[in-house]
Amino acid sequence: MRKAIYIGLVIALCWFAADCARAAELRVPQNAVAGQPLSIGTSGSGTLYLVGPGQVIKKEFKSGSVEIKGEELRSAGRWIAAIRGDSNQSQVFWVKPGKPGKLNFLARPSRVPVARPNVISGVTFVFDQYQNLILDPTPVNFNLSVGGSRFTKSVTSREGVAWINSASAPKAGAAQFVASVGDTSVARVVQQVAADPCERSFRMHVAGHAGNRTIVETDPIRDCSGNPVPDGTIVTFIQTDKTGKSTVDARIKKGTARAELPASDNATITVAAGVVLGNELHVGGRQ
Amino acid sequence: MKLARILILSAGVALAISGAVPLLERIFADTKPAMQLNVKNAQPREVEDVTQNAIVRDYTLAWQAISTSLANNTLQPLNENFAGFALDKFTQRVKDQKQNGLTTRIIDHGHKVDAIFYSPDGAAIELKDTASIETQVLDGSTVIHSGQAQIHYYAVMTGAEDRWKVRVLESTAQ
Numbered sequence: 001m002r003k004a005i006y007i008g009l010v011i012a013l014c015w016f017a018a019d020c021a022r023a024a025e026l027r028v029p030q031n032a033v034a035g036q037p038l039s040i041g042t043s044g045s046g047t048l049y050l051v052g053p054g055q056v057i058k059k060e061f062k063s064g065s066v067e068i069k070g071e072e073l074r075s076a077g078r079w080i081a082a083i084r085g086d087s088n089q090s091q092v093f094w095v096k097p098g099k100p101g102k103l104n105f106l107a108r109p110s111r112v113p114v115a116r117p118n119v120i121s122g123v124t125f126v127f128d129q130y131q132n133l134i135l136d137p138t139p140v141n142f143n144l145s146v147g148g149s150r151f152t153k154s155v156t157s158r159e160g161v162a163w164i165n166s167a168s169a170p171k172a173g174a175a176q177f178v179a180s181v182g183d184t185s186v187a188r189v190v191q192q193v194a195a196d197p198c199e200r201s202f203r204m205h206v207a208g209h210a211g212n213r214t215i216v217e218t219d220p221i222r223d224c225s226g227n228p229v230p231d232g233t234i235v236t237f238i239q240t241d242k243t244g245k246s247t248v249d250a251r252i253k254k255g256t257a258r259a260e261l262p263a264s265d266n267a268t269i270t271v272a273a274g275v276v277l278g279n280e281l282h283v284g285g286r287q
Numbered sequence: 288m289k290l291a292r293i294l295i296l297s298a299g300v301a302l303a304i305s306g307a308v309p310l311l312e313r314i315f316a317d318t319k320p321a322m323q324l325n326v327k328n329a330q331p332r333e334v335e336d337v338t339q340n341a342i343v344r345d346y347t348l349a350w351q352a353i354s355t356s357l358a359n360n361t362l363q364p365l366n367e368n369f370a371g372f373a374l375d376k377f378t379q380r381v382k383d384q385k386q387n388g389l390t391t392r393i394i395d396h397g398h399k400v401d402a403i404f405y406s407p408d409g410a411a412i413e414l415k416d417t418a419s420i421e422t423q424v425l426d427g428s429t430v431i432h433s434g435q436a437q438i439h440y441y442a443v444m445t446g447a448e449d450r451w452k453v454r455v456l457e458s459t460a461q
Contacts, residue, residue, distance in 0.1 A: 049431055051432070053456075053457070054379050054380050056380050056383035056386075056389060077459065084429070088431070090432035104454075106408075108410065110410040121408055125455070131372040141309075159403055159415070163406065268410055
């Protein structure tokens with residue numbers, strides 16, 4: 001019995017000694033950061049392998065420590081350190097991302113009508129300068145400005161991502177949408193265009209006659225915020241009389257739309273752009 | 288005499304099993320890894336059924352591509368399933384492996400994936416993945432590291448021309 005205990009103790013002692021020896025041979029710091037130098041303790045001689053998510057480093061070493069330069073250690077995540085030589089062993093260690101240095105900014109859509117709630121979205125992923133996703137909470141500033149109007153919001157990233165939804169401004173134009181973290185910023189342009197014509201001011205009148213044709217023209221067409229509706233937008237004129245219906249699709253040119261319709265002694269003319277109706281004209285008998 | 292026969296037979300069976308298990312593992316390593324996707328916690332947009340299926344299909348393919356590329360030091364599978372920063376990193380890893388004569392065998396035992404962010408416009412999705420992975424790093428034919436672990440990954444996927452591609456794949460200690 002005594003002999004068995006003695007053998008057991010010897011085995012346990014040897015095991016402990018082997019463990020101590022192993023720990024002494026490869027020492028990797030557990031607080032490594034991407035872009036910062038790393039010192040790995042070794043004993044004996046052989047080859048050191050560092051296998052990371054996006055790179056592999058292989059170095060011959062003699063007893064002492066192996067220095068890894070900051071610019072060599074770029075990938076954050078799970079690394080494997082292994083040595084082959086006087087002893088063979090491996091160990092897992094983690095590298096954290098460095099400070100914010102890059103942003104991935106998705107701004108949608110690229111073209112949007114003015115004065116609409118929650119139509120613009122900005123999504124930002126925060127990275128360090130070596131393209132590692134920073135998972136620690138980081139404040140991200142969003143700034144949307146067009147003309148004199150400006151919208152600013154700060155959002156703290158969660159698990160690497162920060163996002164906002166914003167209304168479009170009442171003024172048309174190229175809005176600068178900027179996401180920034182510290183000194184790093186990324187800008188996108190969101191083109192804010194006039195919304196549909198405003199029903200209150202969407203009016204036409206008879207502009208003249210040319211032979212047996214009546215010329216009708218709209219007043220300058222604007223949305224309800226006063227922005228001119230872009231040239232090229234289609235405006236439909238419909239004339240109805242006893243002979244039937246005449247339709248003309250005209251594009252807005254220099255702010256107004258114009259159409260020539262067959263002359264009639266008693267007709268009704270309507271005007272529309274998309275779902276918006278303008279005024280109605282009666283030509284011929286009375287107006 | 289009978290006992291000796293049984294013992295020899297048992298030893299033979301044990302030997303056969305010990306040889307067959309790694310062989311089977313290697314065969315199954317090339318098949319698709321098991322993938323469970325939970326989209327209940329996705330914010331701010333709900334993940335559509337069609338998108339769920341596409342994410343499972345394409346994230347599975349991405350992991351298959353990692354296994355193939357790191358085992359054979361080939362870039363083609365990566366190009367088909369990765370984009371952006373993730374593609375840059377894995378491409379560099381394959382180039383470094385090739386230069387240093389290394390290969391990595393991955394035996395993928397499956398992934399439990401949570402969709403945690405789905406962008407308002409539906410263009411990007413962020414996944415949190417708990418992967419059960421067995422890894423062997425070889426220098427030539429010599430194994431320099433072997434281990435099995437549960438590893439947490441964050442992945443960002445974005446819609447590409449005909450599939451979702453992985454733009455970010457980062458392992459984390461937490």
